[in-house]
Amino acid sequence: MAAPRDGTLSWFLALTLGVSLIKFLLIKAYHSTDFEVHRNWLAITHSLPVSKWYFEETSEWTLDYPPFFAWFEYGLSHIAKYFDEEMLVVQNLTYASPATILFQRLSVIFTDLVFVYAVKECCKCVQGGKRPRDILGSPSFVLAVLLLWNFGLLIVDHIHFQYNGFLFGVFLLSVARHFQGRHLEGAFLFAVLLNLKHIYLYIAPAYGIYLLRSFCLIQDNSDGSLKWRNFSFIRLAALGIIVCSVFALSFGPFLALDQLPQVLSRLFPFKRGLCHAYWAPNFWALYNAADKALSVLGIKLKLLDVAKLPKASMTGGLVQEFQHSVLPSVSPLITLICTLISVSPALFSIWHRPCGARGFLRCCVICALGSFLFGWHVHEKAILMAILPLSILAVESKDDAGVFLILATTGHLSLFPLLFTTPEFPIKILLMLLFTLYSFTSLKRLFRHGVAAGRGQGSSPAGDSEQEFGVVRLHGLVHSHDPQRYEP
Amino acid sequence: METWAVASICVLLGLTARWTVSLNSYSGASKAPMFGDYEAQRHWQEVTFNLPVRQWYFNTTDNDLKYWGLDYPPLTAFHSLLCAHIANLINPDWIELHKSRGYESPAHKFFMRATVIFADVLIYIPAVVVYCLYLAQGSSKTKSSALLCILLYPGLILIDNGHFQYNSVSLGLALWGVLGLGCGHDLLGSLAFTLALSYKQMELYHALPFFWYLLGKCGKLGLTGKGLILLVKISLTVLVSFALCWLPFLFDPQQTLQVIHRLFPMARGLFEDKVANVWCSLNILVKIKTLLSVDTQIYLSFGTTLLAVLPSSIKLLMKPTFWQFRLALMNSSLAFFLFSFQVHEKSILLAALPACLLLNELPLMSVWFLHTSTFSMLPLLLKDNLFQPYIITSLGFIVFSLYLFSAVDRSSVDDLRLGPCCRLTGTNFLWFSFSTVVKLQFALSVLTMAGLSFMSAALEPPAKLPDLFPVLVSACACVHFLGFLLYFNLVQLTESPRSDKKKIN
Numbered sequence: 001m002a003a004p005r006d007g008t009l010s011w012f013l014a015l016t017l018g019v020s021l022i023k024f025l026l027i028k029a030y031h032s033t034d035f036e037v038h039r040n041w042l043a044i045t046h047s048l049p050v051s052k053w054y055f056e057e058t059s060e061w062t063l064d065y066p067p068f069f070a071w072f073e074y075g076l077s078h079i080a081k082y083f084d085e086e087m088l089v090v091q092n093l094t095y096a097s098p099a100t101i102l103f104q105r106l107s108v109i110f111t112d113l114v115f116v117y118a119v120k121e122c123c124k125c126v127q128g129g130k131r132p133r134d135i136l137g138s139p140s141f142v143l144a145v146l147l148l149w150n151f152g153l154l155i156v157d158h159i160h161f162q163y164n165g166f167l168f169g170v171f172l173l174s175v176a177r178h179f180q181g182r183h184l185e186g187a188f189l190f191a192v193l194l195n196l197k198h199i200y201l202y203i204a205p206a207y208g209i210y211l212l213r214s215f216c217l218i219q220d221n222s223d224g225s226l227k228w229r230n231f232s233f234i235r236l237a238a239l240g241i242i243v244c245s246v247f248a249l250s251f252g253p254f255l256a257l258d259q260l261p262q263v264l265s266r267l268f269p270f271k272r273g274l275c276h277a278y279w280a281p282n283f284w285a286l287y288n289a290a291d292k293a294l295s296v297l298g299i300k301l302k303l304l305d306v307a308k309l310p311k312a313s314m315t316g317g318l319v320q321e322f323q324h325s326v327l328p329s330v331s332p333l334i335t336l337i338c339t340l341i342s343v344s345p346a347l348f349s350i351w352h353r354p355c356g357a358r359g360f361l362r363c364c365v366i367c368a369l370g371s372f373l374f375g376w377h378v379h380e381k382a383i384l385m386a387i388l389p390l391s392i393l394a395v396e397s398k399d400d401a402g403v404f405l406i407l408a409t410t411g412h413l414s415l416f417p418l419l420f421t422t423p424e425f426p427i428k429i430l431l432m433l434l435f436t437l438y439s440f441t442s443l444k445r446l447f448r449h450g451v452a453a454g455r456g457q458g459s460s461p462a463g464d465s466e467q468e469f470g471v472v473r474l475h476g477l478v479h480s481h482d483p484q485r486y487e488p
Numbered sequence: 489m490e491t492w493a494v495a496s497i498c499v500l501l502g503l504t505a506r507w508t509v510s511l512n513s514y515s516g517a518s519k520a521p522m523f524g525d526y527e528a529q530r531h532w533q534e535v536t537f538n539l540p541v542r543q544w545y546f547n548t549t550d551n552d553l554k555y556w557g558l559d560y561p562p563l564t565a566f567h568s569l570l571c572a573h574i575a576n577l578i579n580p581d582w583i584e585l586h587k588s589r590g591y592e593s594p595a596h597k598f599f600m601r602a603t604v605i606f607a608d609v610l611i612y613i614p615a616v617v618v619y620c621l622y623l624a625q626g627s628s629k630t631k632s633s634a635l636l637c638i639l640l641y642p643g644l645i646l647i648d649n650g651h652f653q654y655n656s657v658s659l660g661l662a663l664w665g666v667l668g669l670g671c672g673h674d675l676l677g678s679l680a681f682t683l684a685l686s687y688k689q690m691e692l693y694h695a696l697p698f699f700w701y702l703l704g705k706c707g708k709l710g711l712t713g714k715g716l717i718l719l720v721k722i723s724l725t726v727l728v729s730f731a732l733c734w735l736p737f738l739f740d741p742q743q744t745l746q747v748i749h750r751l752f753p754m755a756r757g758l759f760e761d762k763v764a765n766v767w768c769s770l771n772i773l774v775k776i777k778t779l780l781s782v783d784t785q786i787y788l789s790f791g792t793t794l795l796a797v798l799p800s801s802i803k804l805l806m807k808p809t810f811w812q813f814r815l816a817l818m819n820s821s822l823a824f825f826l827f828s829f830q831v832h833e834k835s836i837l838l839a840a841l842p843a844c845l846l847l848n849e850l851p852l853m854s855v856w857f858l859h860t861s862t863f864s865m866l867p868l869l870l871k872d873n874l875f876q877p878y879i880i881t882s883l884g885f886i887v888f889s890l891y892l893f894s895a896v897d898r899s900s901v902d903d904l905r906l907g908p909c910c911r912l913t914g915t916n917f918l919w920f921s922f923s924t925v926v927k928l929q930f931a932l933s934v935l936t937m938a939g940l941s942f943m944s945a946a947l948e949p950p951a952k953l954p955d956l957f958p959v960l961v962s963a964c965a966c967v968h969f970l971g972f973l974l975y976f977n978l979v980q981l982t983e984s985p986r987s988d989k990k991k992i993n
Contacts, residue, residue, distance in 0.1 A: 017887060022504065025880055025881075026508060029511055423511055427507050430503050434497060438497060
């Protein structure tokens with residue numbers, strides 16, 4: 001039962017136009033060093049041959065995204081030359097003429113069209129409750145606003161400057177394809193996504209387990225357990241071919257040039273330290289804070305010798321490796337283990353008791369959260385990877401809506417330090433208020449009568465305790481599982 | 489969703505539009521030695537803070553009137569003084585006497601922009617919210633749509649938050665005056681309007697409708713009984729409020745005269761620069777500015793303005809209803825804009841306010857007028873490097889207002905309230921073709937304005953006609969305004985003199 005189609009186009013277009021106009025108005029706003037990063041990559045991919053892309057070091061902002069993104073920048077650079085050719089010169093560091101700013105901002109706004117298309121597809125997948133009298137109360141409309149007008153995406157992409165809209169568009173499109181049962185397309189899109197920005201490795205386990213369990217295993221026993229006889233090697237082969245050919249297309253040229261180690265070292269720079277310059281609000285931030293507190297306490301109580309403590313400070317705002325003073329130091333391997341431990345309950349759950357596409361999406365959210373909390377060198381922008389997919393679940397289930405409200409509000413607040421300039425301060429407050437007010441009132445209204453198709457009438461038996469554990473759930477320590485089963 | 493939530497979202501969207509436009513440049517940015525309106529406002533803070541009241545409007549060694557001398561009534565001066573006190577707490581360099589001329593810094597810009605938004609939030613936006621939710625007619629959807637569209641009106645946003653001015657204060661106060669009268673609180677309404685007049689003398693454009701409406705109302709109540717008492721009360725309120733606002737300047741007749749002299753600079757001629765009114769457009773063909781003496785110009789404009797507002801005023805006096813009042817505000821301000829003396833292009837905002845109040849009943853024509861009013865200020869916006877926000881806000885306004893009100897579909901004779909006019913004159917439009925003609929005209933008009941906008945921004949004018957584009961823009965807008973004057977007068981004048989049961993009050 002799809003959302004009402006009558007007049008779908010007009011309100012969707014209105015929402016898209018409205019948010020796009022705000023994006024246009026933000027062209028003159030502050031932009032961060034990420035602007036220079038992307039200008040540099042435009043220059044590198046345009047002016048230099050492919051063999052030099054991952055070796056170029058004139059600027060400190062070296063290319064550290066996978067090859068597809070480099071090709072994306074290459075494509076953009078061909079349009080850039082009509083705006084201002086000077087931006088494509090590698091030596092023009094921090095070049096930011098008005099034409100450059102205009103071009104870069106416009107490129108983000110126009111690549112957001114991928115995101116718009118993906119949102120439209122997701123809205124089609126969302127099940128409405130009893131047919132609402134007005135469009136404004138339907139889950140599709142609410143979802144469209146929560147995604148298109150997402151505060152985090154707006155300020156990270158259109159003020160701070162990044163291309164997350166485009167990337168999340170590919171991700172959400174992949175999710176929508178899984179909802180629609182077009183699993184091969186979904187897998188293909190995810191493979192492309194991994195080669196655009198490898199941070200999506202955070203949720204690769206969810207994809208892997210889900211596809212293996214729900215796509216390759218065609219049918220289960222009547223009691224829900226595995227029926228290995230129904231394992232479809234054809235489907236597995238199809239998936240394998242798709243994924244391998246995408247990766248081959250991406251890394252092939254660099255394999256041929258014998259540059260794979262260099263590319264990988266650029267993609268996974270473990271020398272950057274446990275935490276980013278701005279600490280992401282994750283577990284290691286608490287760990288660092290505890291370490292700092294304990295060391296201060298230790299000095300005061302004369303248990304520690306000041307001279308023996310490491311001199312460098314983690315709060316210095318620099319990106320480099322540090323040693324902890326009191327608590328044991330953390331290595332990338334430890335963070336990986338912690339992450340895997342935190343997401344394994346969810347992964348086991350969709351293996352043993354698959355709940356269709358919705359269960360898979362929930363697992364994605366948990367993987368994203370787990371990786372955010374325990375990952376190595378996490379940026380606070382990564383919280384968007386949990387917030388955006390959760391929006392889809394939030395419009396269908398009251399419990400998910402509750403968690404979404406907490407996660408989105410705190411996640412968005414944690415993005416505030418990204419915009420520290422005075423003129424943008426009122427704008428971020430206003431946009432935050434707008435999104436928070438809308439999300440609270442619309443989700444409350446959606447579930448006022450406690451009816452939403454799919455997630456069951458009223459709360460599940462675990463529902464109430466889940467409300468209490470909602471906050472704990474944020475830390476990915478307790479995953480939610482639905483006792484009811486869905487058909488994919 | 490609950491009304492308060494929808495209204496809050498509309499207000500937040502309006503504020504977002506204002507702050508994002510604030511990121512752009514302002515009038516006279518980096519343009520030494522005279523700069524622009526932004527520097528004028530800063531200079532008034534400097535003057536009012538550092539000099540005694542008796543020197544504010546006079547030419548002294550410390551106060552050079554040729555450099556942005558005060559030419560607004562006392563309330564503006566007091567507002568500047570208040571801002572100056574706050575500025576002094578943050579950074580006294582901003583208002584240091586003489587030394588702070590042409591002061592520009594990002595922090596100062598943020599402060600100045602903040603004062604405009606603060607005034608908006610305090611005065612204008614609450615008035616709009618109260619009007620839309622309590623006085624406007626229609627379903628809750630129509631009310632919310634009106635709220636959003638009024639708050640997104642580009643003209644006011646671009647001038648106040650872009651070019652830099654405080655029109656939202658005077659327009660907000662005038663709107664509170666309208667609200668007072670609409671709710672039956674005549675004294676409070678009169679007080680609010682008096683404050684508006686004491687903030688900007690251009691509010692005189694709205695004065696006649698206020699006067700005739702109140703007089704007519706008193707007349708209906710009986711000029712010998714209740715009406716007379718009301719009249720006396722209103723007059724006292726107005727006189728006392730004026731006295732309080734102008735108090736420091738009433739002790740010395742020289743002071744009062746000097747202030748009036750600064751407020752009404754008769755020596756400056758019929759018009760300045762390019763403005764979309766009749767005299768400037770006439771000047772293209774007949775150089776009246778040079779042909780006639782200043783005195784003749786004054787009499788000519790005075791006479792034509794009076795003639796233009798006469799029909800509307802009489803009708804309002806005869807039938808003082810809220811609907812007539814709003815129409816009269818529209819007609820009066822538009823007539824003054826077109827025919828008055830020393831009109832600036834920003835004065836079109838005085839006609840835009842009543843147009844906003846007519847959105848619910850006459851969506852298509854109001855939106856058309858508001859769009860044209862923004863377009864008429866294009867030459868000014870181009871000078872201030874505000875072309876980008878102009879395009880975006882205009883596009884947003886016209887698309888959303890037409891969409892939310894389904895305005896283009898509501899273009900029949902009845903929708904345009906021209907039914908009585910047709911019946912009176914005996915014209916019998918073929919019902920289907922009237923609507924089509926209107927839609928075609930609207931489309932053509934919008935396309936022409938868009939075309940002229942892009943040409944003004946992108947093309948260089950020929951060397952022999954350096955002012956080609958501003959002149960074309962002003963002339964085009966003037967033609968539109970004359971058409972609107974005719975239309976709104978027809979709607980007001982042909983309304984049946986009897987009070988209909990079904991009509992809105």
